[in-house]
Amino acid sequence: MEKFDVVVVGAGPAGNAAAYTLARAGLSVLQLERGESPGTKNVQGAILYADALEKIIPDFRDSAPLERHVAEQRMWLLDENQTCTGVSHRDARFSQQPYNRYTIIRARFDRWFSEQVKSAGALVICETTVTGLLKDDAGKVIGVRTERAQGDILADCVILADGANALLGERAGLRPAIKAEDMALVVKEVLFLPKETLEARFNISGTQGVVIEIAGNVTHGMVGTGFLYTNKDSIAIGIGCMLGDMKRQQLTPCQLLEGLKRHSAVQPLIDGAEMKEYSAHLIPEGGYRALPQLYGEGWLVVGDSAGFVNAVHREGSNLAMTSGRIAAETLIALRQAGKPFTAANLAGYKQGLDDSFVMADLKKYQGVPELLNQNPHILDLYPRFVGDAAREILTVDGVPKRDKQKKILGELARRRSLLGLLGDAYKFWRAFR
Amino acid sequence: MHIAVCIKQVPDSAQIRVHPVTNTIMRQGVPTIVNPYDLFALEEALRIKDRTGARITVLTMGPAQAEEALRKCLSLGADEAILITDKVFSGADTLATSYVLAAALKTLDARTPIDLIFTGKQTIDGDTAQVGPGIAIRLGCQLLTYVSKICELEPTARHIVVERRAEGGVQVLKSALPAVVTMLEGSNELRFADMPGMFRAARQEVQRWNRDSIGVELAQVGLKGSPTVVAQVFGPRPKAVKALRIDGETPDAIAEAFVDKLFADHPHLEDAMLEHLELLGQQGVKP
Numbered sequence: 128m129e130k131f132d133v134v135v136v137g138a139g140p141a142g143n144a145a146a147y148t149l150a151r152a153g154l155s156v157l158q159l160e161r162g163e164s165p166g167t168k169n170v171q172g173a174i175l176y177a178d179a180l181e182k183i184i185p186d187f188r189d190s191a192p193l194e195r196h197v198a199e200q201r202m203w204l205l206d207e208n209q210t211c212t213g214v215s216h217r218d219a220r221f222s223q224q225p226y227n228r229y230t231i232i233r234a235r236f237d238r239w240f241s242e243q244v245k246s247a248g249a250l251v252i253c254e255t256t257v258t259g260l261l262k263d264d265a266g267k268v269i270g271v272r273t274e275r276a277q278g279d280i281l282a283d284c285v286i287l288a289d290g291a292n293a294l295l296g297e298r299a300g301l302r303p304a305i306k307a308e309d310m311a312l313v314v315k316e317v318l319f320l321p322k323e324t325l326e327a328r329f330n331i332s333g334t335q336g337v338v339i340e341i342a343g344n345v346t347h348g349m350v351g352t353g354f355l356y357t358n359k360d361s362i363a364i365g366i367g368c369m370l371g372d373m374k375r376q377q378l379t380p381c382q383l384l385e386g387l388k389r390h391s392a393v394q395p396l397i398d399g400a401e402m403k404e405y406s407a408h409l410i411p412e413g414g415y416r417a418l419p420q421l422y423g424e425g426w427l428v429v430g431d432s433a434g435f436v437n438a439v440h441r442e443g444s445n446l447a448m449t450s451g452r453i454a455a456e457t458l459i460a461l462r463q464a465g466k467p468f469t470a471a472n473l474a475g476y477k478q479g480l481d482d483s484f485v486m487a488d489l490k491k492y493q494g495v496p497e498l499l500n501q502n503p504h505i506l507d508l509y510p511r512f513v514g515d516a517a518r519e520i521l522t523v524d525g526v527p528k529r530d531k532q533k534k535i536l537g538e539l540a541r542r543r544s545l546l547g548l549l550g551d552a553y554k555f556w557r558a559f560r
Numbered sequence: 561m562h563i564a565v566c567i568k569q570v571p572d573s574a575q576i577r578v579h580p581v582t583n584t585i586m587r588q589g590v591p592t593i594v595n596p597y598d599l600f601a602l603e604e605a606l607r608i609k610d611r612t613g614a615r616i617t618v619l620t621m622g623p624a625q626a627e628e629a630l631r632k633c634l635s636l637g638a639d640e641a642i643l644i645t646d647k648v649f650s651g652a653d654t655l656a657t658s659y660v661l662a663a664a665l666k667t668l669d670a671r672t673p674i675d676l677i678f679t680g681k682q683t684i685d686g687d688t689a690q691v692g693p694g695i696a697i698r699l700g701c702q703l704l705t706y707v708s709k710i711c712e713l714e715p716t717a718r719h720i721v722v723e724r725r726a727e728g729g730v731q732v733l734k735s736a737l738p739a740v741v742t743m744l745e746g747s748n749e750l751r752f753a754d755m756p757g758m759f760r761a762a763r764q765e766v767q768r769w770n771r772d773s774i775g776v777e778l779a780q781v782g783l784k785g786s787p788t789v790v791a792q793v794f795g796p797r798p799k800a801v802k803a804l805r806i807d808g809e810t811p812d813a814i815a816e817a818f819v820d821k822l823f824a825d826h827p828h829l830e831d832a833m834l835e836h837l838e839l840l841g842q843q844g845v846k847p
């Protein structure tokens with residue numbers, strides 16, 4: 128039977144970061160991916176945060192397939208009255224090298240990342256699904272079982288980088304099943320648009336790109352958000368909501384996406400575009416309070432599989448890469464010190480995460496999932512109110528502004544009691560402070 | 561026994577798109593696969609290997625990335641893989657391709673004599689079905705195209721018996737070796753590689769041959785050696801035919817309305833039908 132220092136399950140950003148770092152340090156690494164090639168199964172918006180990748184491959188900009196750098200960010204509140212209220216932030220400094228955020232196409236990016244993993248010396252095998260973990264009598268994880276004949280493989284440590292579903296950990300009894308309340312379902316389309324048309328519509332040139340984050344009633348009152356990102360010659364547009372909400376509302380994700388695409392603020396941007404790709408994916412958005420056990424005897428879990436997603440800022444791939452890197456660094460340090468990969472020794476991984484932005488950010492927003500879950504009106508009432516208030520103030524009709532203000536505040540009080548407002552404000556402050 | 565299997569890496573044609581503005585084929589970002597017909601050829605070779613212990617060499621002419629397709633073949637059980645790659649080979653049509661493949665096969669044959677050469681019946685990106693025959697004629701081998709079954713293979717008697725799908729029926733052909741066999745789709749079911757196969761494919765070296773390794777005339781390879789000219793590429797216009805809904809009181813009425821409409825649109829159908837009825841009448845059959 129084949130044996131490796133480390134088997135990494137999954138070739139997304141988390142698994143690639145781990146496999147790359149381990150292989151470069153000279154450990155023997157086998158990475159298993161069920162997709163035909165890395166990236167074929169993966170979905171992201173996709174914004175790449177340079178910082179996390181730079182810490183793994185400092186000169187990634189020289190060879191990685193990047194679409195556009197983010198030169199402008201917009202935040203939009205959309206509702207069914209076809210209103211669009213928002214802010215935009217364009218900063219010339221965003222367009223100075225080295226850029227901080229990029230749009231990417233995961234199918235291409237993951238392939239590139241995987242090439243780096245192979246060059247670093249890891250053995251990468253695709254089209255191979257890991258179906259379970261091998262354990263010894265004491266319950267220590269000692270390898271993986273794949274779906275292929277003669278498919279058992281031994282390892283001193285198994286890194287679970289198998290993404291949002293986290294089925295392997297669940298099946299091996301290392302974690303409970305993820306709750307629908309903690310999972311978002313997102314659908315996304317890639318729409319082809321000639322480069323010149325796209326650049327004219329978004330007022331961009333060169334490698335500049337625009338990112339639009341969308342909230343409001345386009346989610347039909349469910350907890351969720353939408354997005355629209357510019358690639359070189361395509362637009363990525365998507366929308367997602369909590370799985371639990373969708374189940375209750377009996378709305379299909381494609382209905383939501385169609386609604387978003389028809390919205391008067393969005394439609395002109397994508398007009399005439401041809402759909403190139405349609406995909407759907409889960410995002411674990413339970414946050415800090417939903418985190419599972421992160422390590423044990425002979426195993427570690429990284430990325431989406433561990434639930435490392437900052438839903439408030441739509442960050443996931445950077446947490447995935449960072450956790451993959453820290454997991455690898457933990458194993459490398461232990462190997463160099465001649466120590467075995469026991470649970471006690473692997474606790475260093477948790478420590479490394481605690482010392483990084485990963486845990487700091489997850490902790491900061493730990494109250495958000497619950498806040499939104501229990502107060503879904505926050506994503507419905509307030510955006511709608513903002514839209515109505517803006518329309519009132521901007522309509523010039525001979526009514527004195529003071530009366531308009533009164534009317535707006537009166538309207539707010541009608542929709543939500545003073546106590547309710549104060550309560551929301553307090554809860555909001557607690558969740559986001 | 562030594563079997564050579566010629567394969568091609570092709571864009572997954574199910575995922576190719578036509579550029580909405582320039583009307584050209586957009587190959588970028590389209591995933592590549594092993595030409596599906598070639599996999600039937602490979603599986604047939606693997607079955608012979610299972611029975612006789614034959615040695616299998618897979619070859620392809622293509623860019624560096626075609627190595628992936630060869631590795632897939634290694635994982636399934638091929639023993640050796642050769643990538644014939646050189647920038648002067650690019651832009652080849654079927655004439656230039658079969659020239660290069662034949663030259664490579666000659667080189668391989670000189671090292672280890674080849675008994676049987678397999679290819680798929682055609683590729684899904686070119687659909688010409690010319691490369692297999694092109695190889696056979698250049699090597700002076702027997703040619704067996706559109707083969708649906710290998711009935712008999714006697715390495716010692718040096719002959720092969722196959723079923724070949726021909727117009728109007730199936731031919732059973734017996735031929736001397738060496739022969740070129742182009743396999744039909746659906747002739748077998750591809751196996752699923754085992755884990756040791758996957759490891760071997762990931763680790764084994766894929767040999768790279770260039771123009772010098774196979775000794776070719778530069779005038780006959782690549783774009784230079786390709787007389788085929790693609791005059792135009794276009795997407796067929798979608799037909800603007802609307803679906804028709806036929807309503808009626810009874811099933812009979814609906815059927816009648818439907819037949820009327822059918823005959824109105826296709827008068828020759830009505831003629832043919834009447835003729836047929838008349839014929840039946842003459843034979844005394846009551847419709």
Ligand SMILES: Cc1cc2nc3c(=O)[nH]c(=O)nc-3n(C[C@H](O)[C@H](O)[C@H](O)COP(=O)(O)OP(=O)(O)OC[C@H]3O[C@@H](n4cnc5c(N)ncnc54)[C@H](O)[C@@H]3O)c2cc1C
Binds near residue numbers: 161289430447
């Ligand atoms: C629509 C959408 C938009 C997003 N936008 C952003 C964004 O803009 N920026 C951002 O940073 N993050 C974004 N995210 C989140 C980000 O995509 C994820 O956090 C990130 O992909 C997690 O990486 P990962 O490596 O942990 O998991 P994945 O990328 O999901 O990789 C897991 C891999 O494991 C493989 N695998 C699973 N099970 C097995 C098995 N049993 N055997 C073998 N292989 C297996 C899978 O095929 C897959 O390749 C978005 C997510 C979605 C769905």
